[in-house]
Amino acid sequence: xxxxxxxxxxxxxxxxxxxxxxxxxxxxxxxxxxxxxxxxxxxxxxxxxxxxxxxxxxxxxxxxxxxxxxxxxxxxxxxxxxxxxxxxxxxxxxxxxxxxxxxxxxxxxxx
Amino acid sequence: xxxxxxxxxxxxxxxxxxxxxxxxxxxxxxxxxxxxxxxxxxxxxxxxxxxxxxxxxxxxxxxxxxxxxxxxxxxxxxxxxxxxxxxxxxxxxxxxxxxxxxxxxxxxxxxxxxxxxx
Numbered sequence: 001x002x003x004x005x006x007x008x009x010x011x012x013x014x015x016x017x018x019x020x021x022x023x024x025x026x027x028x029x030x031x032x033x034x035x036x037x038x039x040x041x042x043x044x045x046x047x048x049x050x051x052x053x054x055x056x057x058x059x060x061x062x063x064x065x066x067x068x069x070x071x072x073x074x075x076x077x078x079x080x081x082x083x084x085x086x087x088x089x090x091x092x093x094x095x096x097x098x099x100x101x102x103x104x105x106x107x108x109x110x111x
Numbered sequence: 112x113x114x115x116x117x118x119x120x121x122x123x124x125x126x127x128x129x130x131x132x133x134x135x136x137x138x139x140x141x142x143x144x145x146x147x148x149x150x151x152x153x154x155x156x157x158x159x160x161x162x163x164x165x166x167x168x169x170x171x172x173x174x175x176x177x178x179x180x181x182x183x184x185x186x187x188x189x190x191x192x193x194x195x196x197x198x199x200x201x202x203x204x205x206x207x208x209x210x211x212x213x214x215x216x217x218x219x220x221x222x223x224x225x226x227x228x229x
Contacts, residue, residue: 041202041223041225042223043220043221043223045220046217046218046219089155096160097208098157099145099157100157101156102154103153103154
């Protein structure tokens with residue numbers, strides 16, 4: 001199966017600074033890598049995703065990079081705001097589209 | 112966008128009873144639905160994959176006789192926790208895949224069901 005490792009487990013940043021979360025995966029057949037944001041007690045919400053035929057994707061303050069050779073992908077949030085505080089999960093597909101999630105990163109943005 | 116609903120949002124039951132959770136895709140036909148369980152401060156753990164009209168496939172370690180899944184239509188999947196015990200208390204979340212997007216591998220999540228077994 002797939003193994004996804006995510007770091008760091010917690011990340012504290014000052015408002016306006018950037019936040020970077022890194023994930024590695026094990027299955028070279030994985031071809032889809034979504035990132036989800038989950039607030040306490042709420043559903044995971046897709047914030048950005050990237051497919052294996054692309055190395056980088058950006059959506060306003062959020063960007064994701066993918067290095068297939070090294071099997072790692074990263075989430076970058078610029079100009080962080082207090083509302084960015086949440087748990088962020090990376091994931092990678094395996095076995096007919098199932099998702100293996102990372103352990104999550106608790107991001108705290110302090111004003 | 113792709114909207115997934117889940118009902119109930121919260122349920123408290125006595126040990127030994129059964130609980131049914133519904134997951135619906137509201138504005139698209141879900142070829143596949145997934146059921147996850149999430150314990151406090153932990154990640155999402157896949158329990159089973161549900162395809163319309165066929166038997167669900169369960170992940171290793173998940174008891175299929177305890178967690179009954181029925182995917183009766185392209186918009187509805189149900190999870191029944193049978194003979195629930197306190198250790199089954201958790202946040203159960205469904206996701207649905209399939210829609211009008213070019214790529215159908217994107218999973219959209221329901222709001223989750225908080226199950227508490229007394």
